[in-house]
Amino acid sequence: MSDVRLPKRLAREELTIVEMIAMYxxxxxGEELARAAEGLCPGCAGLMAYARLRLEMCRYGADKPTCAACPTHCYRPAMRDRVREVMRYSGPRMIKAHPVLAVAHLVDGRRKAPDEG
Ligand code: SF4
Ligand SMILES: [Zn+2]
Incomplete structure (x- = not known):
């Protein structure tokens, strides 16, 4: 975990992405994971570090929408594709594995990005 303190909702968002990447x-x-010292294989650990950094640096701060609903997606295209693949796989499975996080994420998904006008 990083040292940056995120507001409660963003901390929950971070936990959600951690769980989704871990599930994926x-x-x-599995084979790479068995050899990994951390809870993720090196590729997924890199994706997690990247997602965490984006979250911490998010231009919307505490008013952050979910990344899926963001009009100015800040991920590099390759990372965006990877995180989408994770979400496609883990999203539907989260309801069973982590129902509270999954419902909170669905509710957050209705948030709009703040007006930048
Ligand atoms: S994609 Fe949008 S909401 Fe997600 S971290 Fe980047 S700017 Fe923030
Ligand atoms: Zn992995």
């Missing part, structure tokens, strides 16, 4: 990694990279 367990189900797709």
């Amino acid at each position: 990694c367990r189900d797709h990279h």
Whole structure:
């Protein structure tokens, strides 16, 4: 975990992405994961570090929408594709594995980005 203190909702968003990447990694990279010292294979650990950095640097701060609903997506295209793949796989499975996080994420998904006008 990083040292940057995020507001409660963003901390929950961080936890949600951690769980989603961990689920994806367990189900797709079992062999690499068995050799990894951390809870993620190196590729997924890199994706997590990147997602965490984007979250911490998010231009919307405490008013952040979910990244999926963001009009100014700040991820590099390759990272965006990877995180989308994780979401496609883990999103539907979160309801069963982490219902509270999943419902909170669905509610957050209705947030709009603040007007920048
Ligand atoms: S994609 Fe949008 S909401 Fe997500 S971190 Fe980047 S600017 Fe913030
Ligand atoms: Zn992995």
